[in-house]
Amino acid sequence: MSAPGGPPRRGRHASDDATGGVPASFWTGPGTPTAGEYPPGSPVRPGSGLIDRGDQTGPLVEPDWWSYGSTDHPDHPRTGGTDAHGFGRQHPSGPLPPMPVGIWDRLGPRAGSAGDDATVATARVGGRPDDGNDRDEEVLADSPASWEEQTGGLEVIGANVDEESPRRRGLRRPRRARTADVPPTAAIPAQPVLAEPPVAEAAGPLTDDEIPVVPYDSRHDRRRRRRRRRPFAILFALLVLGGIVGGIVLGGQKLLDLLDPSSRDYTGSGSGSIDIRVNQGDTLSDIARTLDGADVIASTGPFVSAAKSHPDATGIQPGVYTLRLKMSGESALELLLDPAARQVSRVTLREGLTVVQTLALIAEDTGTPLEELQAAAADPVALGLPAYANGMLEGFLFPATYDFEPDDTAVDMLSAMVVRAEQAFDALQVPEADRLTVLTKASIVQAEAAGTEDMAKVARVLENRLADGMPLQLDTTVNYANGKGGITTTAADRANPSPYNTYVHPGLPPGAISNPGEEALKAVLAPAEGDWRFFVVVNPDTGETRFARTGAEHQQNVLLFQQWLRENPEG
Known part of the structure; x- marks a missing residue:
């Protein structure tokens, strides 16, 4: 409608009496609301007398329920259609401020809806109802959030998520739009209420950046859980890596063992x-x-x-x-x-020992009973004694160092010495037919010479006397025959008929008188050049030996030896 004589007005109700079709007593009577009493979003503009309520005009009769102040009274059930303010009934006399929306009104269907399935979007947090000012639409159009307005007010999931801004822990996101905040110009359809997880409320007001997005965005929780699991994940990864490396090593070793069994090896010292x-x-x-x-x-x-x-x-x-x-x-x-x-039991046999002396030394160093050694020495066949030895063991227990194991027997020990003697003959290339003779001469040289430097001269004396047919007349052979030691003999000793007594029997004795070493064997095989027929040790302490060509010269050397004997009566 328009006032007579004036331009038509849109969106406002006007009357000629400036009351807007409402009796003046309504605005000036008792209980007239002030500007501060109008709820936000009310169509009544305080002080103007104007009410924005759509295109409806004309006085309305006030119903009985209006004095109650709400449509929720059980004596006044809702009937009829829905007006522009969301009420099922309208004021009978004209536009009035909208009454508070009741629970049943909020759950009721919107007027003009196609059916129960129609959806009405809630207002965005921070929004305000349209007051008819186009300036707001222009600002919103240029606003970064204008796309939200273009969605028809629908809530966009994750619209306010800021991936780079930190979120506060223990906060519960408040609902973006509550029913009490909805302006009365929009009807709220019934919507299912989603249960939110019980989390602690924020201690203070939240900004839009601090509002946690629950349950739409759980990336913050995922990062927190990842940080909590990170040490365990690292430890687990190290264990897995160690297992893989160990498996590779063991697998490689197994494969190598299969390909080359000779390459297998134990670890450690066993x-x-x-x-x-x-x-x-x-x-x-x-x-x-x-x-x-x-x-x-x-x-x-x-x-x-x-x-x-x-x-x-x-x-x-x-x-x-x-x-x-x-x-x-x-x-x-x-x-x-x-x-x-x-x-091992180590036994060192020096040169010049007899069989008797050798057996005693072996028994002492190895702990083998002497009787066992003597019994073994009496069986030359068991010892492997060569045939040319004529059953005589003397000279075949070669002087050297021997290591005997705990389980070696007496036969084993003596046999090893015989083998060693044969090896010496083989090394010197002594013919087998000459070995007994060489061995016998070497045993005399070993017993008579004071040192290795005189062995070749003693060997030459033997050769010269044997060549001349002279008896050897050696005290060492007499002592062997008598089972004695020392460097002198008596008349009784020299009267012994033993074949080893070279004072009685010409030539060599039947066998060796000791066990000679390699140096004595070499001296016999290569005697020194000279025409000596006699020799005598004039000083046994120093080993000084005098060699002579004639008997008279030899007699002078014997006097020197006798002088030493007088000076050393105990020999």
Whole structure:
């Protein structure tokens, strides 16, 4: 409608009496609302007398329920349609301020809706009802959030999420739009209420950036859980990596063992105890096979490789070694080179000892009973004595250093010495037919010479006297025949008819009178050049020996020896 004579007005109700079609008593009577009493979004403009309420005009009759002040009274049920303010009834006399929206009004359908399935969007937080000012629309159009307005007021999930701004812990996001904030110009349809997780309320007001997005965005919780799990994840990754590396190593070792069984090797120095014998003449490969067969090492390859790189490995001596089971190849080699690991009884036989003296020394150093050694010496066949020895053991117990194992018998010990004597003859290339003669001469040279420098001269004296047919007349042979020691003889000693008495019998005795060494053998094989027929030690303390060509010269040397005897009566 328009006032007479004036331009038509849009969006406002006007009357000629400036009351807007409402009696003046309504605005001026008791209980007239003031500006501060109008609720936000009310169509009544305080002080203007104007009410924006759509296109409806004309006076209305006030119904009975109006004096109650609400449409929720049970005596006044809602009937009829819905007006522009969301009420089911309208004021009978004219536009009035809208009454508070009741619960049933908010749950009721909107007028003009197509059905119960129609959806009415709620207002965005911070928005305000349209007051008819187009300026707001222009501002909103240029606002960064104008796209939200273009959605029809629909709430956009995650619209206010700021991925780079931190969110406060323990905050519960308030609902963006509550029913009490909805202006009365929009009807609120019934919507299902989603239960929110019970979290602590913020201590103070929240800004839009601080409002946590729950349950639409859980990335903050995911990052927090990731940070909490990070140490455990790192530890788990390290364990997995260690397992993978260990598996690769073990798998590679297994594969290598399958491809090359000789490359298998134990780790560490082993455990337990086992005795291993290294035989005379064993090579490194022979030793490795012995160790492998006894489970000292896993295979021959690692031991042989370690032995080839060790300069002392070729010096491993025959004998019994105390090793351990399941040793690495390198550990087994180091133990074989350790003298403490070898179980031996070492016996050193010096040159010039007789069989009787030798047996006593062996018994003392090895703990073998002397009776066992004497019984073994009486059986030359068991000892492997050569036939040309004529059953005589003297001279065949070669002087050297011997290492005997705990399980070596008396026969084993004496047999080893006989073998060593034969090796010496072989090394000097002495014909077998001459060996007994050479051995006998060498035993006399060994007993008569005071030192190695005189051996070749003594050997020459023997050759010259034998060549001349002279008796040897050597005190050492007489003492052997009498079972004595020393450097002198008596008349009774020299009267002994033993074939070893060179005062009585010409030529050489039937066999050796001691066990000579290699130097004596060499002296016999290569005597010194000279025409000496006599010799005598004039000073036994220093070993000084005088050689003479004639008997008279020799007699002068004998006087020097007798003088020493007078000075040393105990000899």
